[in-house]
Amino acid sequence: MNNYSIPTPDTIPAHWIWFQVLLVFTFVIHLILMNFILGGSLLTVYDMIRGRKEYIASKSIPTLVALTINFGVPPLLFVQVLYGHFFYTSSIIIAVPWILVIPVLIIAYYSAYIYVKKIEKSPGWSKGGLIVSSLMLLCIAFVFVNNSTLAIVPDRWEVYFSNPRGVNLNIGEPTLFPRYIHFIIAAIAVGALGRAIYYHFSGVEEKVKVLNIRRNLRIFAWMTILQVAIGTWFWLAMPKEIWQLYMGGNLYATILMVTGWLLALGILHAGFKGRLLQASVMALLVVITMVLIRDFARQAYLGSFFHPRDLKNVSEWSPLIVFILAFVVGLIAIYYMINLIFKPENQ
């Protein structure tokens, strides 16, 4: 008998599918933005080591951090709504590294600002800022992967009793490192794509623009090749009964996996051919596919314990309607604000 039991969840105020859709939707945005900053930072560090000056795209890192954090909020909210009882428990088990994410993120954020602000005046500080920021982001990603893997494997929660002070990680989990590396490589790939997109819209000299777009798309493609290997490692590190679901064990999962593979091929094609639009669309599709694969894997792991449909729904429509209205008004306001920039009198 275990010394613990899975906590009882609270009721939800709308059908679970609402939250599932919102979770996937907002997580995709968060993931792309996160990939832009993490991948972008790592690539800039790499450029720096190689002596290349790649400052233009990376100047947007602080803004991207702000947006990434902002878009991290809704998936964090919706994951708590659906999987809070797993998520809180795993967070408590690794409480110390988990709470350290906050100061580390603040350091990363300020370091990113130092990087941008000091580019001209004190390059040393600037480089230091970027390196610190990148390292901090890598640490955060590692803690997140620890939490995500621990949350879905309640059998590993016994570790709490050997250290209830929260000084734990989920190191023994077989998928931990492949999953982490899988995410980092993905970030570099998408980060490279982000830079290519940035160059596309930037006002730099055409020659430089084309060169950089091509270069970054190639990185994107090479990283995707690497990702195939890492992804396979990650995939096979999962318990057999789960990875087999993606190999015909479950139709939906298999379709997702095949789609992923096909999209990867598409990315290789677009990347090596230097086709930005195609690469961007493929990347968006692959991120969505991967989020869905990830979501399915979570369900598969939790299969015997829980499914969001088990949550008791105590419907209250009016707050949902108010949210939708606020969302629409918010979008209009944002559109209006961005539009203001491009008004002739503001140029």
Added chain:
Amino acid sequence: MNYPVWYLPSVGGGSLIAIIAIAHVVIAHLAVGGGLFLVLTERKAVKSKNAALLDYVKKHTNFFLLLTMVFGGVSGVGIWFIIALVNPAATSMLIHTFVFGWAVEWVFFIGEIVALLIYYSRFDKMSSRNHMILGWLYFIFAWLSLFVINGILGFMLTPGKWLETANFWHGFFNPGFLPSLIFRTCIAIIFAGVFGLVTASFLKDKELRASVFRYCAKYMYLPVAVLALTGLYYTRVISEEAFLNLFHFNRESSPFINVLVIASFLLFGIGLFTLFRFPRILQKIGAFLLVIISFAWMAGFEYMREIARKPYVLYENMYSNSVRPENNEKISEVGFLKSASWSKIKVVTDQNYIQAGEEIFRIQCMACHTIKNYNGVKSLSDKLTQRGLEAFLTGMGKVNTYMPPFMGTEKEKEALAAYIFEEIQEKSHLRSTEVNPGDFNTEVPDFSNAKDDYVLLVWNDLGMHCISDNEKYFSFLPPANTFNAQLFKRGSKPELIKTGVYITYSPEAEHENPQNHSMFWDYDEAIFGVDLPEGIGLSGKGLTDTMDLQGNMYAAHLFPVTPYRDDKKYNPYPVFTIKAIDQTTGDMLAETKAVAPTSTEMGCRNCHEGGWAWNDVSGMADLTAQNILAVHDRYNNTSLLEDAENGSPALCQSCHADPAVNAQGKDEILNFSAAMHGFHANYLTGMDQEACNLCHPSSVDGNTNCYRGRHSGTGLNCTNCHGRMEDHALGLLAAQKGNEAAERLSRNLNPVFIAKKEDIIPRQPWLMEPDCRSCHTNFSIREDGFKGTSFNMWADGFNSLYRNRTDAHGVMCIACHGSTHAVYGARNKYELQRDNLQPLQYQGLAGTVGTHDNCQVCHKKKMTLNGHHRNMVLRENIVSVVK
């Protein structure tokens, strides 16, 4: 219970929340008010075409963006992280109840970020009108964020109708919503002014700096009146109980109230410097000082709000330790450890006692308490013994409601108390030595049935007088014993003698010098307002003195006996020799002996740490007295301990009325018995006579064993006459109905011997006592093993009390039957027959005077009629006497 507990024995989860939350909340308020500041200042600069001021706004925007968007934004996420770690159940509840509220807030948050990023990056690159539109949009989104979070935050303290309806809007627009919103908006504007000073203090232009300082001062001072008024309004919308806990009962709030008050004075006092022209360095120091004070101010306010909510994390819905009140009963029945989802130990055994206690502490207490630091149990509980801790746990959430009730079985409660006492306090039990009574051997006075013409009956009215015994700190029972006596001239119709005689009394050897064993005479003036000669009691009587005629008996009141003997022995039953002397001839008419029972075995030390004062045997030690006063001061906002230490100890009855010492007390304060029993009953519930024994010297294992009369040998205990602790307390409290404290003390007490509270007869202490006839109907002897109670069946009137009642001839019941609690046939721990000296003297039998047809004691012959009361004669003598 549902989730694992993040074990933080030193820091405490609450402190971590506080650190992150206070830092965030200051910046979050700044993010709102600062938005207004930016756009209004820009407007001012544009209107006045003041380029320097506009440049200041731009610089301030940079500072503002870095502070609010980076630090404010991330620390906001930090609050989510930390509350989920420390109180996952409550976080889950907030998330699930208000998920769409949070989602709306996120929309406003992104609106804020987009507006601010554009506002900052497009400074000087847009038309001022459009730029200011962005500024206004930022402020609107920021304020709307506050609007949403304020609703959810207010909900936690004042959930209002939501508790019944669970409706989102009832929870959101809760009673605290409006005052909190206005209050926080004012704070936001004030902080905008304060932080405006920071960047302004770096301005090099003297004139500009001075004008911006004055401008910022407007933000600081204009909202003050509204802030104060809404602050007051806020305290009115919280529940009465929360208000009382915050401002009266829960001392945890005191430092934070002080911080808030002092910070307010400092903020708005020091803030005045902005109106004067000081050197730049001083202005910088001043600005940064105000920022620090702002953090302190916020800490004071937010802590007060948190403390007002205790013991709940969501008022009246979920305790801070994540247990819902409605589950309390079930948990206490099933067991806390069994009910907890994350406990290694499920059942308390003799082997895992301390570990089980630790586990309970971790899961049930650590949401609020650390071990040694903030709100640390070590310092909070160091005034209690292990038994005291058990009592405290029993009473938690009853008298003072800022802690939840203890949830668990009795065994679990004991395990928790043991863990706190042994492991956290690292204490061991203070010694208590059992007195060896030794060889007291009192000679029974002579009596000749043939020759003696007088019978002198002497008794103590209560059967035991206790001394609170540490006048250095307080007193509620001074050394003050009482003898009553009746003298009869023997004959077929005995005569009660009330004239022509005087009656003297004197103590046995080694008891003559109470002044050597009591500090009473050092503090008589401070406590009682009289400066008595040493050895003399409050009514002017010494230990060798005469008695005064009082009605149909003689009496000596309040002579100062102590149980401490000159030969360093302890005996709470000093024997006195009493003589009746013919006033005219000086001849001794009669002589007898009686005990003046007096004990210092007040059981306060059983719960209030400090031990015995006198050789581990008896008496109240200084530490015990200090600990008692500290508790009184803490619960009642008094300063008794400090007063005592400054040489002004108090008589408890100077506030608490008490007929026993003829004290009027104060009207609004409970009488002494009601306060003592009412308060302690909440901590000693569910017990039989053990509850009495904890305080009174009635335990058979104690060094007094005052309940020694005939009844004690029949299996009856204190509660058979007085009721259980709860009954007893409820009776006393019912007599003070309408008194706020009486309501508070009685609301969680349930009667044991009576079905309903309403049926309890209000009882005045000392004036209403059990009626012997509730068991001894028609003065019959109960032979049926009666185990009922005479609780709630009080003697009708003062004169009907056992100690006052007489028969038709003026003979007092107590004269023949013996002192209360020591009714003849008594067995005294120090010397078997010590309380039976008179029946032994007069009839050779240690039973009621006159029993076994010994009517001749007074009547000189056997009687055949029931002269004094029914059922006296013509019956079988079934009651054994002590041999």
